[in-house]
Amino acid sequence: MVSHATSIEEKEARSTHILAVALELFMQDTRRLPTVDAIARKSGLAKGTIYLYFSSKEHIFASLLAQEWHGLLGVVADCFSGAMAAQKMIDQFALKFARYLSSHPYFLRLDSMGYALLEAKLPPDQFWAFKNQFVSHLKLMGSVIDRALSFEAGRGLTLLTRSYALTRGLWQLGDHPDTHRAHPNFAEHPFAQIDFNTDLKEALLEYWAGAAGPV
Amino acid sequence: MVSHATSIEEKEARSTHILAVALELFMQDTRRLPTVDAIARKSGLAKGTIYLYFSSKEHIFASLLAQEWHGLLGVVADCFSGAMAAQKMIDQFALKFARYLSSHPYFLRLDSMGYALLEAKLPPDQFWAFKNQFVSHLKLMGSVIDRALSFEAGRGLTLLTRSYALTRGLWQLGDHPDTHRAHPNFAEHPFAQIDFNTDLKEALLEYWAGAAGPV
């Protein structure tokens, strides 16, 4: 039996550990959420113990996602905070946004699965608890952009939202299960040799060029 | 016992009927594929009969999706086929593309679920059989756009792909299970009052403005 986690730090550490394990397992097969049993076993904990820290399997992955959202929006804040020329900021945003996502490969995987698997199964209260964190942060970022680029109120949020839509969509189009990548036909697929990082950066720049107007 | 579908037409009709029933059931809960049992019951057929027409449940929904892809790409062809000014074509594309999707609400639902549920479960051969239809059609549309807008080869496909990414992403951001829409917090959600049709049209115009350059 694992030592009891009594102090708050110990409990937090255990919770963090579970999240790390869950993420690792998820990355081995991003088409389905790993089983609680697998998470427990790999954590060195019992199945019941997982439920002392998270109220459901979906809760675990929603937590992971919330974590990542935090990081991503931090990047956005960064890009639009200095005192640079508008275009410079936008360029920087495209660059760093794409780079961040490329270097956090689980984020879009989780996020895409979240749409299909998490949202449907989280109880509404829990769903909104997570969503609200994100939404308020997002609104904040929107206003940061408004200020940075002298947009009318709300425009920054709109662009950010659409950028994110483009990002998620692009990811999904280029993502295929390994079994399908192995198929001979895969090479003919127009999305086969896409480099997500480059492609996203380019697409974002195109979008902002059109949406932010001649800045 | 249901009457035997002997002729090719009767068989096609039955197949179409199954697809229609499957779609209808799917629309009642777009977060999961309906059970074969439900499809059979609602079709007035036996479960085994369904398998005479489709080799698996996923096959049914992949067929539905293929059908819809066809329609959507037809719209694209339409928009870029006449002899209009480039900007006119793009405007038309944004308008009709968004309108088509708004009036075919199941398409993006299916497509989004397809990412998580169909791709993962279709056997690779079947997956590629469907995908190839779509891919070749898509490439064709790309070249139609190249010609219409005097793009260098491949550019049309790129823009179309990214437009589609934007579309799918936007859809997903605005789509929430009914249980979540009912929640009091929903109103505060920045995507709450989005009108998908308007929003998509706008976003597409923005993107093409930036990507197709001053045309």
Place this chain on the structure above:
Amino acid sequence: MVSHATSIEEKEARSTHILAVALELFMQDTRRLPTVDAIARKSGLAKGTIYLYFSSKEHIFASLLAQEWHGLLGVVADCFSGAMAAQKMIDQFALKFARYLSSHPYFLRLDSMGYALLEAKLPPDQFWAFKNQFVSHLKLMGSVIDRALSFEAGRGLTLLTRSYALTRGLWQLGDHPDTHRAHPNFAEHPFAQIDFNTDLKEALLEYWAGAAGPV
């Protein structure tokens, strides 16, 4: 549509053809009876047509088995019919019996499956219709042996029965699905390198040496 078989000969030919096809399919996987669908397809007939000739799938395989029994008992008759020394006859029996079975590999396969799959599913009347043919033939052979070896009445039948038991048991011990033969452990199996023909001959000789007494 296949031509109608009107004459008795044509019908018999068709029936024989079905049997041949069924046997061929069975030999490809002797652990299960082939599906009626497969038999029909390979016969170039429709599924319903099969049922015009055989009342059930099991009926097909029972017919095959009956056929084979016939041949095997013919061999026995042969061995004990001439005017030879008793031991000579027994030697001949062991030799020819084993040889016949080795050269009719489907017989024991069918027979062994028959125990588990056919007997259970044939309706009693049909079961006994087949069994009776065999039983009366067997009794006859028994009395042939009685005469040939000057046994008391019934002893021949007993020895024949036990010989057949030994044969079937030996076959089953040495028979393994291909998937299991492929396993590395198979080599260590004491029955791995048995040559059925040799082994059976030897075992029969041993049995008859003990059972037929010093003859």
Place this chain on the structure above:
Amino acid sequence: MVSHATSIEEKEARSTHILAVALELFMQDTRRLPTVDAIARKSGLAKGTIYLYFSSKEHIFASLLAQEWHGLLGVVADCFSGAMAAQKMIDQFALKFARYLSSHPYFLRLDSMGYALLEAKLPPDQFWAFKNQFVSHLKLMGSVIDRALSFEAGRGLTLLTRSYALTRGLWQLGDHPDTHRAHPNFAEHPFAQIDFNTDLKEALLEYWAGAAGPV
């Protein structure tokens, strides 16, 4: 909900209970393996619980069979272990072997079905895990016999194998589904009034008389 089986003993007891129930159900219809659902219901357990103790339905019956093999080979060991005259040992073997099987009526039923149902469906690894136990025990018994009867190495194993073949074959010839036994024709069947115990003993003695030579 059933009480938790925490200790090793309790778990073993539960496992044993499941086996007992499975066997009981099997004996009611020895032509097919009972469904997991039936086993669970009769055990007073949930279906899922069965799978905590056995990885598949076939695993259950393979375990039963392994258990029985153990007992049977124990009998063999017994017969050839003392310091008796060779013929005495053989007589004892025939007697006790036949008696053991008669008093464990499920053994040969399971074993015969095992040929058709278990071997085909157990995954190779699991199959060989069971088989190996048996094979090594069998080899051991072979060498015990070699020593007891001063055979050349391997001869004991051969005789044991063939004895077992004879046994299994004999069983199958005399075994008929109840529905078939009830049929009026059954009486005419030469195996109808066989007493398996007596018959097997006799047949074994005959075989060993011929195979073990004048001892």
Place this chain on the structure above:
DNA sequence: CATGAATGAGGTTTCATTCAT
């Protein structure tokens, strides 16, 4: 706190046989 045994609903697919054509 931690454990892990128990639960049981849930859903896909196969295939022998029938019967409308």
Place this chain on the structure above:
DNA sequence: TATGAATGAAACCTCATTCAT
């Protein structure tokens, strides 16, 4: 006779969650 579409029972196993210990 021949066809082949329709039937529908049958059975496995998984896994999130609970709760007795």
